[in-house]
Amino acid sequence: MEAEQTPEKPDLDPFFIPRRIALVGASTDYRKLGNSILMNLLASEVEVYPVTRNRDTVLGVKAYPNLAAIPKPVDLVIVAIAAKHCPDLMKEIRRAGARHAVVISGGFSETGEEGARLEAELVNAAREAGVRLIGPNCVGISNSRLFNGTFTMMPERGNIGLVSQSGALGGMLIYTTKAKRIGMSKFASVGNAADIGIVDIVDYFREDPKTSVITIYIEGVKNGRRLFESLRMASEKKPVVVLKGGRSDAGRRATQSHTGSLAGSTRVFDGMIKQAGCVTAPTLDTLFEIAKLFDYQPSPRGRNIGIISNTGGAGVLAADAASDFSLNVPPIEENTRKALRQILSPLASVDNPVDVVASGGRREYRVTVELMLADPNVDMLMVICAVPTFAGMTQTEHAAGTLEAIRAAETDKPVVGVWLAGDVGKPGKDLLEMNRIPCYDDPYVAALCMSRVAEYAERHNRSEQ
Amino acid sequence: MEAEQTPEKPDLDPFFIPRRIALVGASTDYRKLGNSILMNLLASEVEVYPVTRNRDTVLGVKAYPNLAAIPKPVDLVIVAIAAKHCPDLMKEIRRAGARHAVVISGGFSETGEEGARLEAELVNAAREAGVRLIGPNCVGISNSRLFNGTFTMMPERGNIGLVSQSGALGGMLIYTTKAKRIGMSKFASVGNAADIGIVDIVDYFREDPKTSVITIYIEGVKNGRRLFESLRMASEKKPVVVLKGGRSDAGRRATQSHTGSLAGSTRVFDGMIKQAGCVTAPTLDTLFEIAKLFDYQPSPRGRNIGIISNTGGAGVLAADAASDFSLNVPPIEENTRKALRQILSPLASVDNPVDVVASGGRREYRVTVELMLADPNVDMLMVICAVPTFAGMTQTEHAAGTLEAIRAAETDKPVVGVWLAGDVGKPGKDLLEMNRIPCYDDPYVAALCMSRVAEYAERHNRSEQ
Numbered sequence: 001m002e003a004e005q006t007p008e009k010p011d012l013d014p015f016f017i018p019r020r021i022a023l024v025g026a027s028t029d030y031r032k033l034g035n036s037i038l039m040n041l042l043a044s045e046v047e048v049y050p051v052t053r054n055r056d057t058v059l060g061v062k063a064y065p066n067l068a069a070i071p072k073p074v075d076l077v078i079v080a081i082a083a084k085h086c087p088d089l090m091k092e093i094r095r096a097g098a099r100h101a102v103v104i105s106g107g108f109s110e111t112g113e114e115g116a117r118l119e120a121e122l123v124n125a126a127r128e129a130g131v132r133l134i135g136p137n138c139v140g141i142s143n144s145r146l147f148n149g150t151f152t153m154m155p156e157r158g159n160i161g162l163v164s165q166s167g168a169l170g171g172m173l174i175y176t177t178k179a180k181r182i183g184m185s186k187f188a189s190v191g192n193a194a195d196i197g198i199v200d201i202v203d204y205f206r207e208d209p210k211t212s213v214i215t216i217y218i219e220g221v222k223n224g225r226r227l228f229e230s231l232r233m234a235s236e237k238k239p240v241v242v243l244k245g246g247r248s249d250a251g252r253r254a255t256q257s258h259t260g261s262l263a264g265s266t267r268v269f270d271g272m273i274k275q276a277g278c279v280t281a282p283t284l285d286t287l288f289e290i291a292k293l294f295d296y297q298p299s300p301r302g303r304n305i306g307i308i309s310n311t312g313g314a315g316v317l318a319a320d321a322a323s324d325f326s327l328n329v330p331p332i333e334e335n336t337r338k339a340l341r342q343i344l345s346p347l348a349s350v351d352n353p354v355d356v357v358a359s360g361g362r363r364e365y366r367v368t369v370e371l372m373l374a375d376p377n378v379d380m381l382m383v384i385c386a387v388p389t390f391a392g393m394t395q396t397e398h399a400a401g402t403l404e405a406i407r408a409a410e411t412d413k414p415v416v417g418v419w420l421a422g423d424v425g426k427p428g429k430d431l432l433e434m435n436r437i438p439c440y441d442d443p444y445v446a447a448l449c450m451s452r453v454a455e456y457a458e459r460h461n462r463s464e465q
Numbered sequence: 466m467e468a469e470q471t472p473e474k475p476d477l478d479p480f481f482i483p484r485r486i487a488l489v490g491a492s493t494d495y496r497k498l499g500n501s502i503l504m505n506l507l508a509s510e511v512e513v514y515p516v517t518r519n520r521d522t523v524l525g526v527k528a529y530p531n532l533a534a535i536p537k538p539v540d541l542v543i544v545a546i547a548a549k550h551c552p553d554l555m556k557e558i559r560r561a562g563a564r565h566a567v568v569i570s571g572g573f574s575e576t577g578e579e580g581a582r583l584e585a586e587l588v589n590a591a592r593e594a595g596v597r598l599i600g601p602n603c604v605g606i607s608n609s610r611l612f613n614g615t616f617t618m619m620p621e622r623g624n625i626g627l628v629s630q631s632g633a634l635g636g637m638l639i640y641t642t643k644a645k646r647i648g649m650s651k652f653a654s655v656g657n658a659a660d661i662g663i664v665d666i667v668d669y670f671r672e673d674p675k676t677s678v679i680t681i682y683i684e685g686v687k688n689g690r691r692l693f694e695s696l697r698m699a700s701e702k703k704p705v706v707v708l709k710g711g712r713s714d715a716g717r718r719a720t721q722s723h724t725g726s727l728a729g730s731t732r733v734f735d736g737m738i739k740q741a742g743c744v745t746a747p748t749l750d751t752l753f754e755i756a757k758l759f760d761y762q763p764s765p766r767g768r769n770i771g772i773i774s775n776t777g778g779a780g781v782l783a784a785d786a787a788s789d790f791s792l793n794v795p796p797i798e799e800n801t802r803k804a805l806r807q808i809l810s811p812l813a814s815v816d817n818p819v820d821v822v823a824s825g826g827r828r829e830y831r832v833t834v835e836l837m838l839a840d841p842n843v844d845m846l847m848v849i850c851a852v853p854t855f856a857g858m859t860q861t862e863h864a865a866g867t868l869e870a871i872r873a874a875e876t877d878k879p880v881v882g883v884w885l886a887g888d889v890g891k892p893g894k895d896l897l898e899m900n901r902i903p904c905y906d907d908p909y910v911a912a913l914c915m916s917r918v919a920e921y922a923e924r925h926n927r928s929e930q
Contacts, residue, residue, distance in 0.1 A: 033854075111811070165778070168776030168778055168779065168823060169776060171852040172779070172852050172885040175887040175889055176885070177887075217778065219781060243782075245785065246785065248784060249788065250784035250785070250793075251781045253816070254814075255781050282909070283907050283908075283909040283910075284782055285907040311631060311632075311633030311637075313629075313631025313634035314631075314637070314749075316684060316711050316719040317634075317716070320710065320711065322713070323712070323714065323715050328715075329715035329719075358633060387636040420640075420641070421641070422641040422642075422644030423643070423644040424618075424640055424644075
């Protein structure tokens with residue numbers, strides 16, 4: 001649960017950029033979270049001090065019987081011991097020189113009344129000791145450039161910040177973005193948010209120079225006004241993409257047994273998010289697809305999209321999808337059409353969507369992408385490539401041609417790819433993505449993401465007026 | 466373009482179950498379609514007779530200078546020569562004993578007026594000769610159990626029939642379903658549909674014992690009433706999933722330069738598809754996700770879904786998605802709740818969505834799936850598994866527990882999986898899919914697919930009353 005008030009504006013650097021970390025509850029038992037966390041910390045670029053009463057060394061590293069025994073002051077303490085021992089630890093943490101703790105241990109308010117009392121005790125003990133808390137009952141936090149203070153995977157290095165009210169969904173997003181090679185800057189699972197909550201993390205990500213886009217999974221908070229202000233200020237500085245759990249009656253009932261949040265009406269919440277200048281992600285899978293486009297590409301000037309394809313059918317579906325998301329597919333200049341007519345097959349369609357037809361390869365993609373980017377009617381571009389037609393043709397060359405054109409054009413218009421050929425299309429898709437051209441499996445998802453960056457750009461321009 | 470009338474109800478077996486195939490335009494040049502088609506045919510379980518004037522052998526196989534030189538009667542002729550030579554070939558085809566031809570060659574009505582005249586000539590020549598035509602300007606046809614008569618990949622062996630008005634999108638669907646290991650029975654690209662059109666293929670798939678689900682990509686046809694009747698009759702026998710290109714104004718404009726179809730109003734078309742008892746796919750990517758669920762699982766009795774997860778957040782999102790698609794997430798029986806309470810962690814939520822929490826593994830999944838399947842309030846089940854928590858835990862065991870429970874229950878309720886962990890979740894996902902439990906990457910897509918099978922089941926039950 002989000003705290004109603006936080007006593008002071010927290011400095012979260014010691015959470016996210018610590019030099020020395022102590023782990024209380026370090027373990028050699030692979031079934032304990034304190035084992036996974038230690039493994040992750042030892043692979044990090046930080047000094048690690050495992051604390052355990054049971055052994056002199058853990059995983060080959062010297063262990064300390066308690067925090068006081070550590071020879072140097074630590075910046076951050078990660079806690080993975082039984083809940084009942086946590087409140088007493090707070091004073092010890094402060095004595096060891098730290099003011100920041102991540103309590104991963106469960107067994108607090110998520111378990112019922114008794115746990116809630118223990119959580120209140122923990123919060124009081126922390127306040128008295130002057131220790132700021134993330135958690136309890138969370139997956140932990142990580143900084144992809146520095147350390148992994150979670151019991152889950154280290155995120156891919158990158159620029160997208162994620163704060164999640166659900167630890168498991170946060171962990172899941174790390175796994176899936178890793179598989180898709182989408183990079184995160186920092187990750188925080190706020191758990192029961194007994195002290196530091198989503199709002200504090202958003203405020204921190206807003207000022208973090210390594211975070212270019214903020215993503216949020218949220219079910220609900222107690223202080224809606226503070227959330228609104230935090231989102232509004234953040235979205236003025238960088239894009240914020242919000243996935244809201246508990247939009248429906250059935251979903252809201254489920255949030256109550258999950259985070260105990262009063263999720264509130266969808267319309268009110270969605271309206272609030274838009275009012276705050278943020279954009280929404282409709283599904284788990286699209287949260288980072290949208291964020292990726294914000295991260296990789298410039299902002300569009302408007303809602304007019306150009307579509308290029310090597311098959312008419314995909315152009316048709318892309319135009320349909322654009323319409324679904326209130327993007328326009330405008331006519332292009334007569335000059336552009338003439339130039340395309342000269343270079344493309346007589347069978348090509350030189351209207352928008354442009355169909356270079358199946359014979360179009362690297363050269364046709366290069367020229368068409370350049371011409372479309374130069375057309376004043378086009379604010380952003382969707383380049384689609386369907387299956388190769390003959391044996392010597394691959395989708396990689398279409399990707400290379402697209403990439404050359406984008407580089408040659410020195411454009412400030414966003415471009416996305418849609419590479420449609422399962423495993424065979426993957427090398428082309430990878431080539432684009434490694435060059436920060438987001439590439440999607442379906443024109444529908446591409447159009448959805450493009451609509452969100454257009455929405456943010458409109459909002460942002462309006463605020464500037 | 467769809468022919469206004471077909472002279473007689475065609476017997477399409479020689480197209481889809483031929484014993485001997487002649488390929489006119491067989492080539493050793495890898496840039497020619499006649500080379501790719503020949504490679505594909507030679508890998509098939511049919512007798513292949515390449516026809517070319519240029520060589521005595523192609524790819525090591527005896528070649529014939531013309532159809533008349535082939536010593537045995539052939540069932541099917543595939544044509545990949547210049548358009549202008551195609552009309553004259555029709556008589557020769559009949560003389561060689563065949564009444565069925567697939568004209569892959571382009572250069573007909575898709576190229577303009579002159580091409581349209583050539584196409585009319587082709588159709589007349591075929592009618593005079595008594596030859597039925599698929600194409601021209603198509604990718605070809607295939608039967609995953611017998612032969613690949615296309616210049617694209619052989620589909621994965623399976624039960625889903627696909628007919629596509631766009632050859633490239635058809636080819637693309639073969640590539641992507643292959644990558645996802647979703648099997649097709651038969652594939653047909655109708656191209657310009659100068660003779661045989663979508664309707665004829667749907668009629669054939671309806672009676673085809675190897676096809677359990679029919680999928681269609683369509684932009685428009687000239688004879689809407691015939692299409693409606695064909696869809697209505699087909700959907701009475703098996704599920705039909707339709708992806709419509711040209712739903713929007715922008716998309717409709719694009720169809721005119723693509724297939725030349727008058728796509729007509731979306732609402733009218735969508736209404737017609739539902740009226741005919743078929744279901745719609747909203748996107749390219751979901752066409753086969755929906756078809757897969759129809760193919761793999763039984764029909765649900767109603768719209769009540771049970772949700773099982775090992776993380777609250779995913780249960781919340783699944784309940785939201787269920788709501789988006791008008792599925793209910795009902796309360797479960799008191800008995801089910803009591804039994805779950807006995808077996809699961811005290812931290813578990815035993816309401817629907819059930820949250821077995823992160824500690825729940827194979828045993829918890831097995832028992833929970835069994836109990837939920839036995840609950841009379843549950844018509845179908847979505848089983849979600851998020852990232853593993855500790856080192857010795859994998860998502861494969863959750864999949865194994867789920868599978869055991871489904872087998873033990875001998876249930877007639879459909880079950881789908883949602884395995885949320887990128888690459889790490891893949892073995893569990895594969896285990897389920899190989900046992901015909903469809904597995905999705907997002908609860909939203911799972912709920913979408915479940916809503917379509919529920920819609921079809923309702924419709925079907927209504928027709929039976």
